[in-house]
Amino acid sequence: MALSGIQIYKMLPQTNCKECGFPTCLAFSMKLAAKQVELDDCPYVTEESKEQLAESSAPPIRLVTLAGPDRETAAGNEVVLFRHEKKFFNRPGVFVRVVDTEDTAAITEKVAAASAYTVDYVGIDLNLDGIAVEGASGDPAAFAAAVGAAREATGLPFMLVSDDPAVMEAGWKAVEGEKPLLMGANSSNWEAMVDLAKQAEAPLGVVGETLEELAELTQKIQEAGVEDMVLQPAPTAMGASLAMQTQIRRLALKNFRPLGYPTVAFASDSGDPAKEATLAAHAICKYAGFVVVDSFAPEFVYPILVLRENIYTDPQKPIQVLPAVYEINDPKPSDPVLVTTNFSITYFSVANEVEGSGLPAWLVVTDAEGMSVLTAWAAGKFDAEVIAKAVKEFGVGDKVEKKVIVLPGHTAVLSGELEEELPGWDVKVGPREAVDLPGYLKTVLA
Amino acid sequence: MSIEIPVDKWPGTVNTVTLGATEADGGTRAKVVTIGGEQSLPFMHFETEMPHSPVIALEMTPSRTDDWSQILLDAWGDVVEDPARWAAAIEAAGADVIVVTFGLTDPAGDPITPDYAVSTVKAVLEASGLPLVVLGPGQADVDNELIVPVADSTKGERLVLGLCEDGNYRTIVASAMANDHLVVGRTPMDVNLAKQLNILMTDMGLPLDRIVMDPTTGGLGYGIEYGYSVMERLRLAALQGDAMTQLPMLVTPGYEAWRTKEAKVGEGVPETWGDWADRGVHWETLTAVSLVEAGADVVVLRHPESLKRVREAIDELMTAAPA
Ligand code: B12
């Protein structure tokens, strides 16, 4: 539980020496409870108090990190129920599942493809985060072989899935020294799983049908010495899982420690890529820390990764590119100048079209605080003055001799004013949509 | 261990709105659709029962399919040339509502006329028993010119007419009032703008149970996060008791998803985008499912396969019991 100012006060020296900048220890305690100052501002806190205070100021949802040889992925540290309240911090790790009853070649092939997958979305490389190896055979040797085969094909973190401690042991030994998620402990096997997690120094997945079952398990497991846990609420049907995921998030944010862990959602069990995609979307929107999918195909993974990127974008800070003049396809002084804003989606929809056309152009990106063309225009952040200022600041006039400048079609109204702001320039109005730019460059500007 | 589950008790309730009217109520619809009535956030069945499931509309754009993705045209086949057959196909595909969106021109490429709009709506009403939403091309003068005669000639059907926007709502609201129809108002992703338009429309005397609001959304990858959060904020405001936000929400993931390059274009795109047809349907489905999670009462889609997938998701979300 978070401590009150009074509770914190009791752990301070109570000398009112004022070195923290506050007149009394009590005043400082109040600020600390409100998280407005740092504990380190008081030079006289004892080590013991520091420890107690650190525990009570721990994030409501524990940050759990999984690591493979090449990459790490973390979940947790979330502080809100709705992204507009602040933001969501750690993108849920998307794991692709393989099963130890598949043959080794199939496992290697799927893992290699998933691991190599990368797709560019507005200048961001989107990737998958890990591999879940499921032990369906019940045979420790088969599981170890599958884990080994997967490891040969990737450096991504693993999630090892089995409720049989013997199988799990064989699995983690195949990747000893890494930090896989051991998935998982339940009411009947938890003691053996705790031993494994301690030996492996790896986080432990905890499976439960109800909140009570989960909370009891995490407490027992924590007392037995494992701190890093991931919860798997057992219901997978969307209505029931939404309820449980929401309740876990709400309780965790109220500092109910037994449920203060990230969660994992298995979309992989539906056996149908269509269903899996909607389950994954559901999990991403509503609070999962990890999502496991069985399908791997670009047309399936790409939209899921884009949704995750969108939901986890900081609502206060649109994704943006640096205002500058960008050179596309090696432009020469005789080539045209295009103008747009620094909202990433806007920039890339224009830049990609021009690049794809093979035709050279100078692209002036103004500082529109990350807003789209029309939004920026409506907000008064994209007008003739702003454009002219950017053209001058970036020294565009020195780079070109032909001085043709093209406005986005949606802001045709700016052309008159821009002519006044940029004497000597030929101001043109381009098409409204970026897709029509290649045609425009070929015909109108040729 | 017993855990006290945190339960939100909200003072506010979303308005209940019925689309369409059967013969008994002065219309000709075989079915009507009732939405709204929520007293909790979406699908929080452990707090209050969600009285009405979100519904799915399929959109048709008589005279305007030239900007539809080939994937959509392939899915519908030649029914897109005939509004009546298209409407029947939409009903057969399992939609709850039909959305008819007019463009600026008719199939011959001539400016669209009120007669064309009226006869098209009548043909659709005849061919299907579902409730209807009828939207103009989004240009104030043309919208008014088309929507008024449509409203006059379908009195009592409880059509949903639109789009009412900040600069153009009076004429459409007045004709809805005169003919027992409903309206949909659209504002650009902003809580206060949505409230303001709702105030303006109700000030004219249109009762709140005849208005739905479209807070505007973006497609996946193209601003869905703004739409998603505005919907969550509107719904929270509604539950907190702000009457001018207590309207059921209608959004258009079909239109937004299918105009993205990912769904619309099959050639000259990165290989890492994968199969075009599947990608398009995923794009639309994921956009829609996310908006349903954010509180949508009506999602307007375009592809019949997306309808199946979103339906399955909604049905599951409406079920409280674990599988
Ligand atoms: C998302 C959005 C927002 C987001 C901001 C997103 C962002 N980072 O910019 C939020 C919710 C914050 C917002 C706010 C506002 N918005 Co707004 N918003 C939108 C929305 C829905 C999508 C905009 C978008 O992202 N488009 C995608 C990008 C890629 O488009 P784009 O930048 O225009 O680029 C395209 C073309 O212009 C062209 N292009 C771009 N550059 C170039 C260059 C050349 C040379 C050429 C040829 C072409 C070209 O190619 C691109 C792809 O085709 C639009 C409505 C819509 N569906 O379009 C309204 C819209 C832009 N918003 C509008 C308004 C009025 C506002 C607000 C003033 C009101 C409000 N909602 O509070 C505020 C202003 C902001 C402020 N004061 O802080 C209006 C603008 C009306 C007008 N015509 O002036 C719109 C059109 C909605 C409407 N119909 O009323 N908005």
Ligand code: SF4
């Ligand atoms: S520095 Fe520490 S001991 Fe001194 S007044 Fe501040 S809190 Fe109290």
